[in-house]
Amino acid sequence: MKNSKTTQKIAFFFLLLATLLIILPVGLIVVIIVVKGLPAISWSFIFDMPKDGMRAGGIWPAIVGTICLVAGAVLFALLIGVMAAIYLSEYARDNLLTRIIKLAIVNLSGVPSVIFGLFGLSLFVVFLKFGSSIIAGSLTLGIMVLPIIIAASRVALESVPHSFREVSLSLGASKWQTIRHIVLPNAIPGIMTGTILEIGRAAGETAPILFTVAAFYLPHLPGSIFDQAMALPYHLYVISTQVPNVDEKIRYGTALVLLILVLFVNLVAIIVRSKFRKKKKW
Amino acid sequence: MQKILIKNLNLWYADFHALKDVNAAFEDRKITAIIGPSGCGKSTLLRVLNRMNDLVEDVRTSGEVLFDNGNILSPKCDLVSLRRKVGMVFQRPNPFPLSIYKNIVFAEKIHSPSTPRSGLDEIVEESLKAVLLWDELKDKLHKSALSLSLEQKQRLCIARLIAAKSEVVLMDEPCSTLDPQSTAGIEELMRELKKKYAIIIVTHNMQQAVRVSDYTGYFLLGELVEFGGTDKLFTNPKDKRTEDYITGRFG
Ligand SMILES: Nc1ncnc2c1ncn2[C@@H]1O[C@H](COP(=O)(O)OP(=O)(O)O)[C@@H](O)[C@H]1O
Ligand SMILES: [Mg+2]
Numbered sequence: 126m127k128n129s130k131t132t133q134k135i136a137f138f139f140l141l142l143a144t145l146l147i148i149l150p151v152g153l154i155v156v157i158i159v160v161k162g163l164p165a166i167s168w169s170f171i172f173d174m175p176k177d178g179m180r181a182g183g184i185w186p187a188i189v190g191t192i193c194l195v196a197g198a199v200l201f202a203l204l205i206g207v208m209a210a211i212y213l214s215e216y217a218r219d220n221l222l223t224r225i226i227k228l229a230i231v232n233l234s235g236v237p238s239v240i241f242g243l244f245g246l247s248l249f250v251v252f253l254k255f256g257s258s259i260i261a262g263s264l265t266l267g268i269m270v271l272p273i274i275i276a277a278s279r280v281a282l283e284s285v286p287h288s289f290r291e292v293s294l295s296l297g298a299s300k301w302q303t304i305r306h307i308v309l310p311n312a313i314p315g316i317m318t319g320t321i322l323e324i325g326r327a328a329g330e331t332a333p334i335l336f337t338v339a340a341f342y343l344p345h346l347p348g349s350i351f352d353q354a355m356a357l358p359y360h361l362y363v364i365s366t367q368v369p370n371v372d373e374k375i376r377y378g379t380a381l382v383l384l385i386l387v388l389f390v391n392l393v394a395i396i397v398r399s400k401f402r403k404k405k406k407w
Numbered sequence: 408m409q410k411i412l413i414k415n416l417n418l419w420y421a422d423f424h425a426l427k428d429v430n431a432a433f434e435d436r437k438i439t440a441i442i443g444p445s446g447c448g449k450s451t452l453l454r455v456l457n458r459m460n461d462l463v464e465d466v467r468t469s470g471e472v473l474f475d476n477g478n479i480l481s482p483k484c485d486l487v488s489l490r491r492k493v494g495m496v497f498q499r500p501n502p503f504p505l506s507i508y509k510n511i512v513f514a515e516k517i518h519s520p521s522t523p524r525s526g527l528d529e530i531v532e533e534s535l536k537a538v539l540l541w542d543e544l545k546d547k548l549h550k551s552a553l554s555l556s557l558e559q560k561q562r563l564c565i566a567r568l569i570a571a572k573s574e575v576v577l578m579d580e581p582c583s584t585l586d587p588q589s590t591a592g593i594e595e596l597m598r599e600l601k602k603k604y605a606i607i608i609v610t611h612n613m614q615q616a617v618r619v620s621d622y623t624g625y626f627l628l629g630e631l632v633e634f635g636g637t638d639k640l641f642t643n644p645k646d647k648r649t650e651d652y653i654t655g656r657f658g
Pocket of ligand 1: 443446447449451
């Protein structure tokens with residue numbers, strides 16, 4: 126009796142320890158980056174062009190580039206992803222084609238991001254002749270986040286109770302009207318949450334944009350979606366490894382901006398989700 | 408007047424023969440009750456009448472169901488107009504997670520999107536008056552329908568059918584989630600509604616069938632054992648199996 130109690134205490138201790146170990150790296154990362162990066166943050170660091178071979182000035186073009194890339198990627202992935210999810214959840218029958226599609230989606234989410242980069246290079250940059258451009262980068266990132274968007278959208282669609290569809294159909298609505306007026310509106314919060322979480326991932330990836338859009342040093346803003354652009358993760362990589370004598374402050378400042386951008390987006394996702402949960406009563 | 412006529416209806420869920428050679432007629436402006444033990448095919452029959460069984464995979468039917476001079480089982484049947492005319496009230500009250508107002512105008516907005524606001528307002532008022540909810544709800548039409556009580560929700564679902572201009576109202580155990588007082592309220596409403604509509608109600612509760620219905624059909628294992636005037640069926644059943652069921656000697 127006594128023995129089992131001690132065992133339980135020991136087990137509990139190790140489980141707690143393992144859990145604490147998860148917090149540790151997250152906490153350390155945030156602390157290190159904030160402490161080292163905060164001194165760099167200023168109005169001009171954020172809103173100025175880089176100067177002096179990126180050893181001075183700001184990171185504004187990289188911020189704008191990342192925002193453009195992510196917006197384009199999400200727009201594209203949402204459009205395709207939601208349509209695909211509607212097809213898979215609402216229309217597709219369980220046949221060979223459907224299974225192949227689902228298998229493809231699963232596999233797509235397992236493809237390393239650098240492969241997406243190469244794929245984007247060969248399809249968008251070279252074959253479709255977009256060149257190294259925001260559109261090529263956005264589409265590449267979009268395809269990368271597509272599987273998760275499809276998965277999140279399917280979960281959201283399928284969590285809309287069956288009874289709502291039944292009533293809608295029983296009132297003479299067609300299948301499409303039911304989806305359009307009942308299923309989709311009730312799935313949107315779920316789809317949004319899934320999407321917003323993917324924004325963070327798209328914003329942070331370097332490999333897919335490496336060959337498709339990222340400019341090494343481009344001290345002006347992109348003029349159209351067919352222009353090259355700087356992007357925060359790649360810029361961070363460049364100033365950390367490719368350019369000698371960049372002040373540590375600038376590197377960590379850049380990392381901090383990226384981190385804040387991503388955490389802010391995740392925070393929005395959490396708020397949206399909790400609002401959604403409160404509203405949902407069925 | 409006959410509203411719906413069923414001739415030699417059979418239905419299979421894959422290999423399972425769920426309705427066996429059913430013949431029945433449902434009168435307009437009357438309430439027909441369908442009783443029988445659980446799993447005997449009552450809901451299945453109702454769902455044939457507005458083709459909701461189409462949603463189930465691997466369903467086959469044979470026979471005829473005549474409504475509006477056409478066979479609704481035929482592939483040519485216009486499902487949209489059929490389902491508008493033959494509406495369904497479900498066991499669990501199931502308003503959409505929308506406002507009371509939007510619940511009621513749902514069908515109208517789908518079928519005639521150009522109806523002006525004043526037309527919609529009129530529909531809402533008429534339908535809510537028909538289910539005796541207007542006085543209670545007229546000041547909170549834009550509140551969520553999910554905030555209503557169970558009985559109010561069920562009434563709202565009926566109002567939604569009235570707004571869709573249904574002619575036949577199918578009710579699948581509409582009171583099984585309600586308390587006795589709410590049940591009495593819904594039954595009162597049914598008596599009111601039968602002045603205009605044909606009502607077919609599936610019920611577990613034989614007293615309810617006696618209280619509200621003009622005709623009753625008794626189902627057993629997919630077979631319509633007996634069908635006739637409610638008084639007659641309950642006081643003087645022709646079939647031994649019906650007698651066993653209504654006297655509680657069943658099973
Ligand atoms: N979707 C379905 N697939 C297969 N069998 C079903 C389905 N729905 C109902 N059944 C079967 O058909 C029979 C009649 O069901 P139902 O009409 O729901 O009965 P009731 O409403 O009288 O309780 C039951 O035996 C049930 O198991
Ligand atoms: Mg049933």
